[in-house]
Amino acid sequence: MNQELTKDLFRQIKELIDQKNASELEAILHELHPADIAEVLDDLDFKQAIYVIKLLDSEVTADILKELDEDTRERVLQNLSSKEIAEEIDELDTDDAVDILYELSESKKAEVIAHIEDVEHAKDIVELMRFDPDTAGGLMGKELVKVNENWTNMTCVREMRKQAAEFDRVHTIYVVDDHDVLKGRLSLKSLLTTSTKTPVKEVYNPKIHSVHINDSDEEIAQIMQKYDLFVVPVVDEIGRLVGQITIDDVVDIIKDEAEKDYQMAAGLTDDVEANDNIWELTRARLPWLVLGLIGGMGAASIMGGFEDAFETHPELFLFTPMIAAMGGNVGVQSSAIIVQSLANGNLKGNVWTRLFKEISMALISSLVVSGLIYGFTHFIQGQPNQVSFVVAFSLTVVIIVAALIGTFVPLLLDKRGIDPALATGPFITTSNDIFGIFIYFYIAKIILGF
């Protein structure tokens, strides 16, 4: 089994690098999985990382390169010659090779491709680079095992021996016709259990899910999840088998999708991480802060319009942050539920049932919350008064309005083909702040008559 990457081992590796103890280092790294070595390199100084990369075989470093953090990989690639990168590319599966090539400048890309030794590999890579990276064509690899429907079982085994020798793992044996059109798959079961003379045609399974070369990564992720697929074949416009997509690439897409919704809700415009630099972090955060600021100014202007209240009922102003916050919280909750249900494709029922549901739920919540606040304002103010009633009543209205905005704005965006997640977080919070303040003072004005 692979050696596990413990903290002690981590420290030992670092020491060996400092001592430039190449032989011992090689012995240790040889036992580690490339993903573990990548984890070590991500944590090293850049020069040390280069030292390790140059020490190891391109067979191993190619797999390490694939697993590195984008930032580390970028710097490592900048320090390798085109010929060295081409050697790494030669070792990688076509889909991973293309991913790395995408990160190079146009001129370097051309140089690297010119240095690839295996011409067939280079052809495949060039073909894959034509596709949009977010489509099946951009995601797929060319490495797969296929057999002709007219072969016998024996021919299959012989041909597969040749094909399989090139690939690390065989997930599915595809069956194609003479024109390379995908017909189905041959299970290991049939391969093992049928007689050697049986033609493939008689034993293959024609039920197979495939995706079209232009399908988007999100569609592919949905299909693979729905049908629990580990690999899915990609076919072109005339049904020919042109590649396959494996679940590990799709897991990243599923994760990125879920994380993107979270980021939008948290008011981040980019996929930033704690390790990014100050400039990247600030750029991702500032747009929403400015939006919040505009909302705040809007709320201030609205309150300015009710300035008579300062004289007659100054205590009204004590509750503005609460009104704004509750509106924001309810709105974010409603929109999060909708966005997630939309993302999972399990939103049912029509607009009216949804409307009824949101209003009922908002009513129950607001009754509890308004009851509490009525009790509280009563308590601190000593006796029943109209302000307590204004706060409690407007809170009820604000919660209902916020729930409706939070529910129907994302639904509306989704209908128009806009990402509903846009309507979560700061966006909903900010608009609910303004609406909330306005509703609150408007109700106060009517009831208290200032």
Place this chain on the structure above:
Amino acid sequence: MNQELTKDLFRQIKELIDQKNASELEAILHELHPADIAEVLDDLDFKQAIYVIKLLDSEVTADILKELDEDTRERVLQNLSSKEIAEEIDELDTDDAVDILYELSESKKAEVIAHIEDVEHAKDIVELMRFDPDTAGGLMGKELVKVNENWTNMTCVREMRKQAAEFDRVHTIYVVDDHDVLKGRLSLKSLLTTSTKTPVKEVYNPKIHSVHINDSDEEIAQIMQKYDLFVVPVVDEIGRLVGQITIDDVVDIIKDEAEKDYQMAAGLTDDVEANDNIWELTRARLPWLVLGLIGGMGAASIMGGFEDAFETHPELFLFTPMIAAMGGNVGVQSSAIIVQSLANGNLKGNVWTRLFKEISMALISSLVVSGLIYGFTHFIQGQPNQVSFVVAFSLTVVIIVAALIGTFVPLLLDKRGIDPALATGPFITTSNDIFGIFIYFYIAKIILGF
């Protein structure tokens, strides 16, 4: 290939169910994938769904059952007898069978198990039910193909024929010793390319990642993602191969994890969906709303302590929603970045670099934002004044404090073994509301001297 589930087909199926046209319905459903049939059933009236289930073979319905929405499945299961459920269970892989049994009452569970015909299958299921559902033991299935290291290649093929005949798909061929201890894996490549008399011992690949039977689902998800595994073998305390976990189960865990963080940030205490009933939705939302309310009352009390300001500088109160909102937004952004980096395991650098980074970033953001607000208050108030300065300056301080709280509270929780996502959303927003208001009025009091 499988028939695709189009909208027309959907409608046609519904019509056939209404007409109780069993023969045509069967013909159509026969061409569909169970996941597609489940999608149709999820959208049907409950009685219609039962009609379809009773119409089809248990071989198909078992797979449909697995794919149904939890709510629909619960109702379907309630309408099937223990014997009927046992027939479904007989057709399912052990891990899926256990998932369904978990949803039954204790008494019904026992009845169903007593009705399972295949004794070996029942034994495996009973064994799996002993494990915590969130551990490797609870996730794994018993279905796998294994060969003994002492067998020759030919014996392997013969034995595998027997084993593989039982299973739909073979992902990995495991190699074990005489005590069933996991030794490695046999690639299809070696199986196809070595001579029939070669012992497995000489050709198997000893590099294999495995998980321990007590490992948590999150650990398993991390390992499978890190090493790009499609299946991972599960070993017990003495290294024996006891089951395997497939990536499709783990994809759900990865998705649930990402969604859980999102839900916490949005102030939902449960994994609710838009289709859940009003009571479930309200219960998931109310705790955070009450927290927000308490925060709002806290803010009101703090402002009450600065009531002199009503007389001297009432315009200060116009900006409280903005101060509170900005504190909340910055805090949520900071905590989201940390929570996500922690979840992805790529948080680097020590506390001091992080502190420096957050303060720099907050400073840049607050300079931009304060500049804007200073200009704005200036503009609406006609001339430079101290209140504009108070607002701009406190905004700077509030942003820095909020960024630090948002960053270090989740880090602290994580260190103490508490889910850092707890510190996102309403929790951070609420505490930042209170801190923000206090800082604002405190600074105002010092500068304006009321």
